[in-house]
Amino acid sequence: MLRYFERLIDPFSTESSSPPTGLIAFYRYFLQPVWPYVLALLLAGLGASLAEVAIYSYVGQLVDMMTRGTPATFLAEHGHQLALMALVVLVLRPLVNAIQSIISNQTLPPALTARIRWLNHLHVLGQSYTFFQNDFSGRIVTKIVQTGSAMTQSVTQVIDALWVVAVFVTSTFFIFASADPLMAGPLAVWVVVLAVLAATFVPRVRRRAAAASEARSLLTGKLADIYGNIQTVKLFARDGREEETARGAIAEQTGRMLDQNRLLTTLSILLQISNALLVGATGAAAVWLWTRGAISPGETAVALGLVMRLSVISGRVMMTLTGLFDNVGTVEDGMRTIARPHGLIDQPDAPDLVVRRGEIVFDHVSFAYGGTTPVLRGVDLVVQPGERIGIVGRSGAGKTTLISLLLRLYDLEQGAIRIDGQDITTVTQTSLRSAIGVVTQDTALLNRSIRDNIRYGRPDADETEVRIAAERASAAGFIAGLADPRGRKGYDAHVGERGVKLSGGQRQRIAIARVLLKDAPVLVLDEATSALDSEIEAVIQEQLEGLMAGKTVIAIAHRLSTIAAMDRLVVMDEGRIVETGTHQELLASQGLYAQLWARQSGGFIGDRAPHEIAAA
Template identity: 85%
Template sequence: MLRYFEKLIDPFAVEDGTPPTGLLAFYRYFLAPVWPYVLALMAAGLAVSLAEVAIYAYVGTLVDMMSRGTPATFFAEHGWHLALMALVVLVVRPLVNAVQTVLSNQTLPPALTARIRWLNHLHVVGQSYSFFQNDFSGRIVTKIVQTGSSLTQSMTQVIDALWVISVFVISAFAIFADVGIVMAVPLVLWVAALVTLALTFVPRVRKRAAAASEARSLLTGKLADIYGNIQTVKLFARDGRERDTARSAIAEQTGRLLDQNRLLTRLSLLLQLANAFLIGATGAASVWLWTRGAISPGETAVALGLVMRLSVMSGRVMMTLTGLFDNVGTVEDGMRTIARPHGLADRPDAADLVVSKGEIVFEDVRFSYGGGTPVLRGVDLVVKPGERIGLVGRSGAGKTTMVSLLLRLYDLESGAIRIDGQDIASVTQGSLRAAIGVVTQDTALLNRSIRDNIRYGRPDADDDAVRQAAARASADGFIAHLSDPRGRKGYDAHVGERGVKLSGGQRQRIAIARVLLKDAPILVLDEATSALDSEIEAVIQEQLEGLMAGKTVIAIAHRLSTIAAMDRLVVMDEGRIVETGTHRELLERQGLYAQLWARQSGGFLGDRAAHEIAAE
């Protein structure tokens, strides 16, 4: 039965969407699809409150019946009253409580939390590359995870506490007013005090809760940054420096929390005074009315019982408000990061890229990061179908930026990049990147199995294809000897966060195997063999020769000997193309390339190319 209730809401029913930036709109965006279950939870809370008020009211009736009746005739005279209340106590109240519990624990919060996290993840993962460059990954993750749980908790807190006590207060007011208007005065004044306290403290606490949430997210981000770069911390013996960084972040978060708690403590003290007034005033009014014969002892018991219950519930409300303020602040803080519009999005009419030949054209491409110093200054370049070119130049010349723009990790400031005549800005990002295989110098792997990391290049590949790609990348030898702390071996072994359990050369070979498996028509090699030793590099170069056959290739390497045998070399300097030609032609010109070459020596890409150039 519980599984039935757990499956009423599918958290993954929606596959896209853009969360709005307003707080109320943000709540409405996530709650609107599940409103029937929200109403059901409110209805269950209403039934629970009414059943509890009915029991309190009957206590007064029971006291009066017992004071006026005799034991011998009591059951005969009041048996049906007792049976009716027994039905409420033994059947109705447990039943509505059960419904409320099931809706609270099995149906709404778990699925709603998952849905919020899913939709927020889908939106955030679609952000531009620069979005992630400008923030801590740990901080982003914290906001996605916490926003889901905080939004759900704040909704259930409103229903479970504020809604329930509101129903209880209204019911109590009706009972008090029926007894005598004097009895209702203390309750009205108490409610007015609570509303005043809420209006006074809520805005201030909400701001401080948001600040505390931001400090908590920043603390998480800084700690994740330290742990993620622990090797650098250890190698430079900066444990003490990072201890100070962590201490500062923890102190900041603690200070923000104390600021928030000061307001909450004041609110709690004032609430206790209001409760004392409610109990004292109601008790005094009850006794005064009883002495005048206006109310019975049973009605006095009901009044005192209800205000005692309200006093206890106000403590629960206080705890709920504390959590509610904190959760709303967390949601508001997370919303500012999560609900940002995508900085780089597909056009509404974007079509899938179709690569028929593999021609790449850069037309007057200009670009700078964040409007700073120009990195590319009017680049014009045509890469013919199946041509293999090497990008050469000093660090900062714009080589990697050219590749990043080709992959549309950033949008151009002006100009255009076309593949087979199609402007990459008018095609879907997914189809563009699916058509380009990339091997970079800094290879990061997912903390999954070796098999999953290689299969990332082609998810539908079978195990034989994965093993063949690993063999071609000369990775099968070390893979056979891998194991992880959980006893998984070989292709099932997990590689750790960002692949830290593997050496740089091993990670590079896995990355090459992944691209070999992908077999895209366009290939980008950005220092693809820089992490390999000479022996393994020679083997990999042979495989790259086969991989490059029939593909359009753009290769970047600071070690010029690895790309000197390309069909054409493009020399860049300060964001411009200053030379183009073959290795031999560029040497004869005695320009920038010849200067760079004179400082270097080494082997060539592929045996065939090595022999050709050595013959020079």
């Protein structure tokens, strides 16, 4: 039966759009589709609170009826009232509480939390490459996870606190006032004190909660950064230094948490004092009024019972309020990261890129990563359909930046890039990148199976196609011998975070297999064989020759021998194209390429300036 209620809300059946940046609008964005269940939880909470107050009120009446009546006639005179209250106690109250429990445990919070995390993930996933470069991945993950649970908890806390305050306190005040106005005096003072405490402490808790949330996210980000680069930490024997990094982050987070807890402890002490004064003052007033015959024993019993109950639930209310603003602070902190507008977006109704020939045109492209020092300076380059060009130059010449702009990882600052006459800024990013196969030097794999990593190039590929791609990339041999700690073998073996369980050459071959399977019309090779030994590289080069047939290819390499046979070579220096031509033409011109070729030792380009090369 409970599964039915669990399936009432599908957290994934909603359209994705950018979450707003205002706090109220941020809440409304996520709650609007599930408002009927929020309303149902409100009504269930109202019913539970009213039932509890009715029971307390009837206890006083029962005491008075028993005091005035006789046992022999008691049931005959009051049996219908007892039956009605029995119905409330045995049926109505448990039923309302059951509905409240089902909605709050099975229906709303789990699905709402999942919905918030899902939509936030979709929005963050659509952020630009720069967004992820400027933050810790672990910190971003923490924001997404924390914001979902914090928002859900704050919604349920509002409902809980609302009915306790609105129903229980209001009903108690009414019961006291109807018995004797003097009875309501201590309660009125207590409510004012409670409001002052809330107004004084809750906003400060909210601010400190946001600071604690930020410190917690930074701690997660720094620890994830250490673990994600554990090989570097070990190779440089920097365990001690990273201990200090972690110690500082943990101390910062602990300090923020203690700042918050100081307020909570102070609030708790003051609340306990006010509760004690409420019980004492109400009890004294009730006894004094009873001695004067102003109220009945039943009313005295109800008064004492209600204030004792209020003293218990007031702590819960205040903790609920502080927990509410703790969670609101967490939501605000997460919102500042999650709800940022996308920095790189498609134009409205942008069409998909259609590649028919594969011509690529760089038209006076300049780029400085938003700074003042240009990395590319007026690059003009036309790559003919089916042409294979190699881009060479010293480190920092702008080669990889040129490729990043082609893939629209960054928006152009000046100039244009067109594929078959279509400006890449006017087509969808998904279609652009789907049309370009890329193998980079720094290959990172997903912590999934070998099969899933290869199939990433074309998710609809069948098992035979995956295995053929692996064989063409000379990866089938080592894949057969793979096994992970959970006993999965071969194509089912998982490769670890970023592919850490594989060697650099093995990761490179999986990446090549992935691109072979993708079979895109445009191919970009950025040091594609740099991690391979000479024997494997020769085999891969043969496969790449077949892959490049009929495609437009742009290859970057420091090892010039790997691209010397390209149709044309483009030499870059300080963000400009300084030479173009075939390998032989460039050697004959005795320019920068010839100097780099002469300087090359062991297949790599040195980073010395031309005059230093000439002097050598």
